[in-house]
Amino acid sequence: MTAHRHLLDLDDAQRPVIEALIARARAFKAGVRDASVRLRGKTVLGMFFEPSTRTATSFAQATLKLGGSWHDFHPDASSFTKGETLEDTMRTIQAIGADAIVVRHPESGFPHALAQYFGGSILNAGDGWHAHPTQGLLDAMTLLEEFGTLDGRRLVISGDIRHSRVARSSARAAHLLGARVVLCAPPLLLPPTSPGWGFAELSADFDACLPKADAVMLLRIQKERADGAELPPGEDLAWGYGLNAARTELLPEHAIIMHPGPVNRGVEIPGHLVADVRSRIERQVENGVFVRMAALEWCLLASAADVRPLRSAGATSS
Numbered sequence: 001m002t003a004h005r006h007l008l009d010l011d012d013a014q015r016p017v018i019e020a021l022i023a024r025a026r027a028f029k030a031g032v033r034d035a036s037v038r039l040r041g042k043t044v045l046g047m048f049f050e051p052s053t054r055t056a057t058s059f060a061q062a063t064l065k066l067g068g069s070w071h072d073f074h075p076d077a078s079s080f081t082k083g084e085t086l087e088d089t090m091r092t093i094q095a096i097g098a099d100a101i102v103v104r105h106p107e108s109g110f111p112h113a114l115a116q117y118f119g120g121s122i123l124n125a126g127d128g129w130h131a132h133p134t135q136g137l138l139d140a141m142t143l144l145e146e147f148g149t150l151d152g153r154r155l156v157i158s159g160d161i162r163h164s165r166v167a168r169s170s171a172r173a174a175h176l177l178g179a180r181v182v183l184c185a186p187p188l189l190l191p192p193t194s195p196g197w198g199f200a201e202l203s204a205d206f207d208a209c210l211p212k213a214d215a216v217m218l219l220r221i222q223k224e225r226a227d228g229a230e231l232p233p234g235e236d237l238a239w240g241y242g243l244n245a246a247r248t249e250l251l252p253e254h255a256i257i258m259h260p261g262p263v264n265r266g267v268e269i270p271g272h273l274v275a276d277v278r279s280r281i282e283r284q285v286e287n288g289v290f291v292r293m294a295a296l297e298w299c300l301l302a303s304a305a306d307v308r309p310l311r312s313a314g315a316t317s318s
C-alpha cells in the first residue's frame with residue numbers, strides 16, 4: 001500500500017529523524033548504487049510563488065538524480081489567475097498524477113493548507129517567516145561534515161533573524177543535534193517573544209559572540225518579508241552585524257563562515273569573504289541537492305506502517 005508523508009517544518013522534529021535524513025543525504029553524496037531509480041515513475045511538481053535559485057533548482061536536480069519527473073508549475077501562468085480555488089487546483093494536480101508538490105509561498109502556513117487538499121506529499125520550500133526545513137537540514141549536514149558531531153559546538157546566526165525562516169529551521173536543526181545556538185541581531189531584528197526560540201541564546205553584541213563561535217552564519221535583510229516594519233538601514237546592519245576582515249580575526253582559527261544565500265555582497269558579508277578558505281557557502285548549496293534527495297525519498301517512499309508527518313498538516317504556523 002502506498003502512503004505519503006510531508007516535510008512541512010522542523011518545529012516538532014526529533015533528533016533521530018534529522019540524523020536519519022542527514023545520514024541518507026551523506027550516503028547519496030558518497031554514492032548510492034540504485035539512486036537513479038529510487039523515484040522512477042514518481043512525478044514532482046515545483047510550485048514557487050516566490051523567486052528561488054538554490055531551492056528550486058536543487059529540488060529539480062534531486063528529483064532527476066533519483067529518476068523521477070520534475071515539472072514546474074508557474075502560479076502566474078496558471079488558472080489561479082482565473083479564480084480557481086486552492087482546493088480545486090490541488091484536486092486538478094492530483095488528477096493529473098503528481099505524487100509530490102514542492103512549494104514556496106510568502107504566507108506562513110501555506111504548505112500546511114495545501115497538505116489538507118492534496119493526497120500526495122507536500123515538501124515546504126519556504127513559507128513566509130516560518131520554516132525552510134530542507135535549508136535547516138543542509139546547514140546541519142554542512143556543520144556535521146565539518147565537525148563530526150555538533151554536541152557542544154556553537155553556531156552564531158547574525159542579521160535579520162526576525163524575518164528569517166532559514167534562521168528558524170537552521171537553528172532548530174543545529175540545536176536538535178546538540179549545538180548551542182546564538183541569535184545575534186539588533187533588538188528590532190531579533191525574533192518576537194514566541195514559542196519555538198526558547199532554546200537559543202539572544203545577543204545584540206556580534207563582536208562578543210565571535211571568539212567563541214565554531215560557525216557563523218550571516219543572513220541578509222529580508223525586505224520582501226518585513227511587512228512594513230521598520231528596518232535598520234543596510235549600512236547600520238552591516239556595521240553592527242555583518243562580517244568583515246577585522247571580525248574574521250575575532251573568530252577562532254577553525255571557525256567556518258556560512259550563508260544560506262542569496263548573498264548581498266558588501267552588506268552582510270564582503271565579496272572577498274564569500275570565497276574565503278573558511279567559507280562553506282558553496283558547500284551548503286552542494287549539500288542541498290543531497291538533502292533534497294533524502295527528503296524526496298523519505299516523503300515519497302514512506303511505507304504505510306511508518307507514515308508520520310514531521311508536522312501534522314492541520315497545525316498552524318507562528
Ligand code: CP
Pocket residue numbers: 051052053054055056126132135260261262
Ligand atoms: N537559500 C535559499 O532558499 O535560496 P533561494 O531563495 O535561492 O532558493
